[in-house]
Amino acid sequence: MEKLVSSWCNSVKSVPQDYVFPEYTRPGDQTVPILTNCPIIDMEKAASGDRNDIIRQVLQASKDLGFFQILDFLKPFRKHLIHMNQVINHGVSKDLIDETMGIVEEFFDIPNEDKASLYSFDPQKSCRLYTSSFKYATEPIHLWRDVLIHFCHPLDQFIDTWPKNPSNYRDVMGKFSIEVRNLSLRILEMISEGLELKPGYFGDELAGEQMITLNHYPPCPDPSLALGITKHSDRNIMTILYQEKTCGFEVLKDGQWFGVEPYANAFVVNIGQQLKVISNGKLESVEHRVVTNSKEPRYTIASFTNPRSDTIIGPEKALVEKDNCHPLYRAFRYKDYLQAFEEHEGESDLTLEVFKIKG
Numbered sequence: 001m002e003k004l005v006s007s008w009c010n011s012v013k014s015v016p017q018d019y020v021f022p023e024y025t026r027p028g029d030q031t032v033p034i035l036t037n038c039p040i041i042d043m044e045k046a047a048s049g050d051r052n053d054i055i056r057q058v059l060q061a062s063k064d065l066g067f068f069q070i071l072d073f074l075k076p077f078r079k080h081l082i083h084m085n086q087v088i089n090h091g092v093s094k095d096l097i098d099e100t101m102g103i104v105e106e107f108f109d110i111p112n113e114d115k116a117s118l119y120s121f122d123p124q125k126s127c128r129l130y131t132s133s134f135k136y137a138t139e140p141i142h143l144w145r146d147v148l149i150h151f152c153h154p155l156d157q158f159i160d161t162w163p164k165n166p167s168n169y170r171d172v173m174g175k176f177s178i179e180v181r182n183l184s185l186r187i188l189e190m191i192s193e194g195l196e197l198k199p200g201y202f203g204d205e206l207a208g209e210q211m212i213t214l215n216h217y218p219p220c221p222d223p224s225l226a227l228g229i230t231k232h233s234d235r236n237i238m239t240i241l242y243q244e245k246t247c248g249f250e251v252l253k254d255g256q257w258f259g260v261e262p263y264a265n266a267f268v269v270n271i272g273q274q275l276k277v278i279s280n281g282k283l284e285s286v287e288h289r290v291v292t293n294s295k296e297p298r299y300t301i302a303s304f305t306n307p308r309s310d311t312i313i314g315p316e317k318a319l320v321e322k323d324n325c326h327p328l329y330r331a332f333r334y335k336d337y338l339q340a341f342e343e344h345e346g347e348s349d350l351t352l353e354v355f356k357i358k359g
């Protein structure tokens with residue numbers, strides 16, 4: 001537990017050497033501009049008749065940038081649930097988001113001794129608290145973050161592994177994880193519609209798993225040297241991120257870093273690498289990183305929609321045929337991709353190269 005950044009960062013005045021990134025990867029002193037034309041999708045419109053227009057916007061953003069932000073999802077979301085005849089806890093909107101953010105901060109504030117049972121670097125544990133990355137013991141430089149990770153879907157299989165403290169953690173996070181999962185499925189449905197794939201394409205296999213991480217990035221004495229997370233693109237199908245009010249999420253566009261400003265009640269949606277493969281490179285998977293700041297802690301919640309590990313991933317035949325082009329990648333099992341990802345030390349693009357069809 002003493003390795004958690006939050007355990008020792010208040011007692012240091014400078015960044016310890018094993019948190020200092022080399023010059024070519026560290027953020028440096030230059031101010032990063034805010035992405036001014038960040039695509040913002042208003043989901044409410046999708047429910048009120050402009051669905052095709054919204055689908056077009058989602059696809060355009062996914063092709064151009066590989067990510068977008070969405071606003072105000074809960075009103076249409078409710079209608080959608082009624083339409084889908086699902087019975088889940090979805091009554092609260094902004095309140096649920098605020099309540100969830102509240103328990104995230106509360107969780108990280110709990111004294112270390114009360115969280116110690118969750119602390120682990122064992123990847124087999126489905127709920128664990130750790131710091132930096134799973135490779136803490138071998139990585140040359142550590143990340144300026146503490147993380148709680150847990151699986152979420154199906155909920156009854158995992159909820160008993162989640163923290164008991166704060167006492168409402170399971171209840172609130174359970175509701176939140178279901179709502180966010182349903183949101184991902186709705187967005188995936190829009191994407192499959194836009195790509196002219198069959199309804200329900202992203203079903204129990206491609207979107208069969210959900211994982212949530214809570215990130216705590218404590219204030220850092222020199223944000224120019226350290227990183228919360230290094231450059232990567234998400235290796236899954238799709239990620240939904242809530243970053244509340246503190247900047248720190250940056251995307252790489254045309255070789256330049258841009259900050260993505262948080263909007264209250266808006267989610268960032270990242271297209272994952274598996275979606276890039278399935279769309280045969282039509283959709284992009286944004287490269288991003290997390291920088292720290294010296295003033296206030298930053299808390300985020302990321303919900304990862306993942307394929308089941310045995311799922312076969314490859315460029316969708318119908319798309320390749322429709323576009324009359326060649327598949328760019330060979331088919332693989334998701335677990336083989338994950339293994340290659342490990343071997344390439346989390347370098348998403350190098351990992352994709354392994355599965356690229358040459359020539």
Ligand SMILES: O=C(O)CCC(=O)C(=O)O
Nearest residue numbers: 215243248249290300302
């Ligand atoms: O916390 C953030 O702002 C981003 C987290 C992220 O990119 C990730 O967990 O993959």
Ligand SMILES: [Fe+2]
Nearest residue numbers: 232233234288
């Ligand atoms: Fe990410």
